[in-house]
Structures are given as structure tokens and as C-alpha cells.
Amino acid sequence: MSKPVRRLRTADDSGAAAVEFALVSLLLFTILFGIIEFSLLMRDNVAVSSAVRVGARIASSEAGNGPCATTSTPPQCASATNFPKMAQDAADAVQRAGVAMPKNSIDEMWIYKANASGFPGTFTALAGATCSTSCVKFVWVDATSKFTYSSGTWDSKSIAACAGASDAVGVIIKATHKYLFGLFGTTAPVSDRAVMQFEPLSADTCKASTAIGAGGHA
DSSP states (O other): OHHHHHHHHHHHHHHHHHHHHHHHHHHHHHHHHHHHHHHHHHHHHHHHHHHHHHHHHHHHTOGGGOBOOSSSSSOSOSOOSOOBHHHHHHHHHHHHSOOSSOGGGEEEEEEEEEOTTSSSTTOSSSTTOOOOBTEEEEEEETTTTEEEEEEOBOOGGGOOEETTEEOEEEEEEEEEEEOSSOBTBSEEEEEEEEEEEOOOOOHHHHHHTGGGOSOSOO
């Protein structure tokens, strides 16, 4: 009588172990995939944070570079719309920089005159903010593999970058993270901004620009 009982128990133990393994493995794989998903999301957050700082560093050092020229050879800008060369240079710097996330995940990039709150115009938060006056928006174009001007204007002569009267420049990047496994949806918005004071221009440059207004260059 003992042998049949032992066989029955062995079969029951094997079936229970299979069920337990299925339940535990499902939980383990969910945790594993979740860790991977959040790691990739963190990667894109870090990439965007790094990119906005690259753009802000370039823009803050070029207050006196004037408007972006379309008549030079090669042209500095593809659009004749009025905006500073430093905005295009900031976009180009982000384009050249090596970032972990694909650049086509970047939806738009703003280079703007920052107010006391660090945002464009009179806005105090990114939610609901727009880029129009003293703000230039770029978008990534896959066909050319470049950031291209999209909208907005900023008169380069209005930039103040003299000692005691220096504006601040901000860079905002909005991107879309694409989840790999779909555990938390398909996409998630990623954004960040960096704000830096314009580097002061030389005293001679500022004196020469006094006659044309607040701008730091002729």
C-alpha cells in the first residue's frame, strides 16, 4: 500500500511545483521587465538633462554673435526668420552631442530669453507655456538628420549681455520616451530645461552698442 501512496504524492508535488514556478516566474519576469523599462526611462531623462545643458552653455557664450545669416556661404541658417545665431548654434551643439536616446525622440527644443522664473515670456511653469516672442523653436527632421527652425522670433539686438544688465538664456527640450515592453503604456513624456546667464561682453563692445539700445552688439 505504501508504494502507490508514494507515487501519488510525487505526482502531486510535481504538479504543485510547476504551478508555483509559473506564478513565481511570472512575478520575477514582471519585475525584471519593469526594472529594464524604468532604467531606459531614466536613461532618456538623463540624456535630455545633458542635452539642455549643452545647448544652454553654447547659447550663453554667444550673446554678441548677432542674427543668424542666410546669405553666407554656407548659410548659417536655413530660415530668414529673425532669430539670433546663438540659437542655431545651440541647436547644432545638441545635434552634434552624443546622447543615449535617439534624437528623433526629441519632439521640440526651445531657446529663449528666460524670465525671473526661468521660463519664456511671462510663464512661470512649462505646462501651458508657448514659444513665440524672444523664443525660437526647433524640431528634429529625420530626412536631414538635423534640428530645423520651426517657429518663433528673437531680435538679437534686444539681448542684454553687458555687466550689470545681463539677460538669461534658457533651453527646453521636450521628448517622448517609448516603452519597450508596454507594461506601463506605450510612451511617456520627458522634458527638462537649463537656464544660464549670458556671458558678459567686453566693455568696448558694450560701449559701442550704447547708441543702439540694450543689445550687447551692433
